[in-house]
Structures are given as structure tokens and as C-alpha cells.
Amino acid sequence: MYIVNKTAYSLMKRRYRKVERYMHDPEGVQQRVFAELIAGGHGTEWGEKYHYNDIHSWEDFARQVPVNTYADLYPYVQRIMKGENYLLWNEKVRWMAKSSGTTGKASKFIPVTEAALKQCHYKGGKDMVAIYCNMYPDTHLFTGYSLALGGSRQENSDTKLFCGDVSAILMDNLPAWAEQFRFPRKEVALMNEWEAKLDALIKSTYNKNIVSLSGVPSWMSVLLQKSIEYAGKNSISEMWPNLETFFYGGVHFEPYRKKFDQLIGRNDMRYVNIYNASEGFFGVQDQAHSSDMLLLLDNGIFYEFMPLEETDKPNPKLIPLWQVEKGRNYAMVISTNSGLWRYIIGDTVMFTSLSPYRIQITGRTKNFINVCGEELIVDNAIQALNSTCMQLDCEVREFTAAPYFSADDKPIGHQWLVEFERKPADTDHFASTLDKNLQLVNTDYQSKRYKDFILRPLMLTVAPQGTFFEWQKQRNRLGGQSKVPRLNNTREIIDPLLEIAEIVRRAEFGNN
Numbered sequence: 001m002y003i004v005n006k007t008a009y010s011l012m013k014r015r016y017r018k019v020e021r022y023m024h025d026p027e028g029v030q031q032r033v034f035a036e037l038i039a040g041g042h043g044t045e046w047g048e049k050y051h052y053n054d055i056h057s058w059e060d061f062a063r064q065v066p067v068n069t070y071a072d073l074y075p076y077v078q079r080i081m082k083g084e085n086y087l088l089w090n091e092k093v094r095w096m097a098k099s100s101g102t103t104g105k106a107s108k109f110i111p112v113t114e115a116a117l118k119q120c121h122y123k124g125g126k127d128m129v130a131i132y133c134n135m136y137p138d139t140h141l142f143t144g145y146s147l148a149l150g151g152s153r154q155e156n157s158d159t160k161l162f163c164g165d166v167s168a169i170l171m172d173n174l175p176a177w178a179e180q181f182r183f184p185r186k187e188v189a190l191m192n193e194w195e196a197k198l199d200a201l202i203k204s205t206y207n208k209n210i211v212s213l214s215g216v217p218s219w220m221s222v223l224l225q226k227s228i229e230y231a232g233k234n235s236i237s238e239m240w241p242n243l244e245t246f247f248y249g250g251v252h253f254e255p256y257r258k259k260f261d262q263l264i265g266r267n268d269m270r271y272v273n274i275y276n277a278s279e280g281f282f283g284v285q286d287q288a289h290s291s292d293m294l295l296l297l298d299n300g301i302f303y304e305f306m307p308l309e310e311t312d313k314p315n316p317k318l319i320p321l322w323q324v325e326k327g328r329n330y331a332m333v334i335s336t337n338s339g340l341w342r343y344i345i346g347d348t349v350m351f352t353s354l355s356p357y358r359i360q361i362t363g364r365t366k367n368f369i370n371v372c373g374e375e376l377i378v379d380n381a382i383q384a385l386n387s388t389c390m391q392l393d394c395e396v397r398e399f400t401a402a403p404y405f406s407a408d409d410k411p412i413g414h415q416w417l418v419e420f421e422r423k424p425a426d427t428d429h430f431a432s433t434l435d436k437n438l439q440l441v442n443t444d445y446q447s448k449r450y451k452d453f454i455l456r457p458l459m460l461t462v463a464p465q466g467t468f469f470e471w472q473k474q475r476n477r478l479g480g481q482s483k484v485p486r487l488n489n490t491r492e493i494i495d496p497l498l499e500i501a502e503i504v505r506r507a508e509f510g511n512n
Helices: 002-024 026-041 045-049 058-064 070-081 114-135 166-172 194-205 217-231 254-264 378-392 427-441 443-452 467-474 494-511
Strands: 093-099 108-113 145-148 162-164 210-215 245-248 270-277 280-287 290-295 301-307 329-336 343-354 357-364 395-405 411-422 459-462
Touching: 002 026, 002 114, 026 058, 026 301, 026 329, 070 093, 070 108, 093 166, 108 114, 108 166, 114 166, 114 245, 114 270, 114 280, 162 166, 194 217, 210 217, 217 245, 217 254, 254 378, 254 395, 270 290, 280 329, 290 343, 357 378, 378 395, 378 427, 395 467, 395 494, 411 467, 411 494, 427 443, 427 459, 467 494
Parallel strands: 093 162, 145 210, 210 245, 245 270, 411 459
Antiparallel strands: 093 108, 270 280, 280 290, 290 357, 301 329, 329 343, 343 357, 395 411
């Protein structure tokens, strides 16, 4: 295995030179990707509609092609699912990545082409490993197995295309050699029922040489906890002594860090932030001391950015990568080799570096609270929550927040529903401390809280353990890439959760 590790490491070092090219010439690489994408749109129904033959620059593109939401592209998606091709991209679509709607409404289906599979998703995965090897030259990543906790294949009566989480599409198409280095095996990885898959995964991996993990932290922590219990061990390190890294994505990791350190049983685990989604593979942490992510610029995605003040305008103005500013919040807009044209992905990002281009995910374009100008985003909420937990020596498992209103429907404060891993000694003190910390990280919230003139102190509701799990179970969203929306400007998330919390609370009371 030493020879295998050394050979693979050498290959990854060679690949890292390609990453360095777009770090040193980002505009040139993005301009080339742009030209390739426009060529891929030629001959399609979309390309003819928006005169792609006349597009020779980004300025032409911005002038001729509208900015799109999923609703705008949905008529094309429906036709693709019924078997039509060459609508958005000049090749046949064989897969549809199923992505759950944020509020549990109808799922989104994202076309995945052969070009996107190979040149975006797989290429992004290779870049991730190359970047990791550059960060950690002492890695033994290739001496054992990678455990990937992904989604499932899902049947859809409306189409003969493969439908499922993008992770399931990737697993189903892995080359045979790659399949030998990962767990779970395909027959387990593509199981539909989450709890049965979890059981099968634990039984098939507890005695294997697992060296890396990848997945969403909330679900990975469930897997690790149950694996420890099944194996009769005290920590994951006793079961997988060569485990060295966890590639995570989808949520802020800091609220989970202490829990993972406890589960793994040592403090030298490497946690690596990645940004991959159904629509593409966008970023990878490239510095050991920072979770900021290097934007991947050469994998079939052309990036544009929408200043947040443009998000509610009918004809928003976008800027290309080479015009962004450090420290500003932008909604990310992508054009891809799956035929997603000027598509608002729904995430907001902030650039922390312009040479090379590094980003942090700050939230969602619809995942915030702004009922009276407080503009509270997820990044603010996570910072304040982390500070509060450190100050009061407690730990949060899950949370969501939304405005609460007076009898005449005027916003009067924020309500937080929090499920604790380890409760604080005084929940009232937790609420007041969190409120103060929110004011420290968000001056707009602070001004609205001044003397309680506009917003009252936040209302804390403690959820019994299992509340958020049951909410996701009822919506068939267990496992995979599913996440709990952290903030919402309406009560469509928190009210159903509060109902479930009350049911769980009554069940606990009855059992006692």
C-alpha cells in the first residue's frame, strides 16, 4: 500500500499544477470556459432563442440572456424528463439530480450531462484530492478506503432517466478501479430507505481500514455515533485508527466540531470544507489554517455575481468574477455544461481573497430574516451561536429561527427553536447572551434592538431531542445532502417544527 500511496500522491501533485494555472490566470481561464459554454449552447433551442451565434463576449451574453431561477428553466426540465434533448445543451441528458426544496415543497430536478459529470463533478473531486495532497504532504489517503455518506437513487414515474441525489449519480457511474477504494458498495449506497441503509453501511464498514470521510456533518455524526455503539468501542479512532480527514459540505462546521472531536477521540483530525451541489462542484478549502474555499474555475462553470441589493429587482445587474470586491455579499449565478444558463443557485458568498479567489458561503438568498431591516444572515447566526456556546459551555445539535409577530401581524422579534446536544445551565441566560452576540455581529440587528423600540429580545424555545430528525423523516429527507434551513423570513419552517416538538415532548412525558 505504501507504493500505491506514493504513486497516487505523485499523480495528485502533477494535477495540482493545473489548479495553480487558474489561480494565476483566473480571468483567462474563465474567459476560455465561457467560450466553451457558448459553443455548447449552439444548436440548442435555448441557443437559437437567445442568438448564441451573436455572442462574442460576456457583455453580449449579459445583454442577450436573462437571469434565471429554477421556475424559469422548469418548462425545459419537464420536456427533458419526457425525453426531449438538445434544449439547453448540445448533448443528450441521461441523469437528473434530485434536490429537495428548502421548505420541503416539490423537489428540483437538475439536468446532469456527460460533460458535467466528467468535466465538473469528477474533475472537481480530483482537484479536491490534489489540493488536499498539496496541503498535507504527509497524507496516507491512498492506503485505505474512503467512506462517502451520500444520497440515494429514486424512481420517478415521469421519466426513464436516472433520478437521484447527485452523489448517487456519481457513485453509479464510478469506474471500476475507483469503486474498489470506497465504501459503501453501490448496492448499499443506492438504497432508498435511509435507516436501512445506515444499518447496512455500519455493518459493512466497522472492520474496514477507513482513512477518509465525506458527507454532511449532521448525518455523518449520526453514522459515527451508531458505528461506535455497534462496534462496542469508545471512539472512532479505536475502530478506524488510520482515519485522517473528513471532507464536509453543506453547512457551517463549527457547531459540529466539538462533537466530532469527541466522537473521533483525538484532536488531530483534519476537517476540509468543500462546496459541491447538484448544480456543480464549486470550491475546496486549500489552506490548513482556514476554511475559506478556493473557487474552482476550470470545470465547466462560468461564474457571475449579483450584489444583494439587486436580488429583488426584475432585471438585476450581475458582474463577472474579475469585477468582484472583497468583503461584499453576493448571490452566486452560474452557467454550466449541463445547460443551466445564468442560473441563480440560491447561495450567497463573500470573497475573502481576490488573489487567488477564495470564498465563504454566507447563507441563502431566501435563508435570512429581514422583516424590519435587520438583515440577519446565516453567517451572523452561526457566529453568534458559536460565541454563546463557548461562553456558556453548551452545545447545539440543530436550530432554526424565524420572526414572530403581534396579534395584528407586526414583527416584534425573532424566535429561535434550538435542540441542544448539551444544554446550558440556564436557558434564559443562553437566550439573552445569544441576543447580545447577534447585536455584536450585526449592527442592523443591534439598531433594531435599541431599547426594544422595533424588535424585542429574541424568544428561545428548547426543542426535545429528536425533533429535527422527526421533521426530516416526515418529509422523506433523511440522510444524503438534506439540511435544516437555519433562517427563514416567514414561519413556514418553524411552525411545523414547533408542532413536532410538542408531539415529541408529550411522548417523552408519557413515557416518564
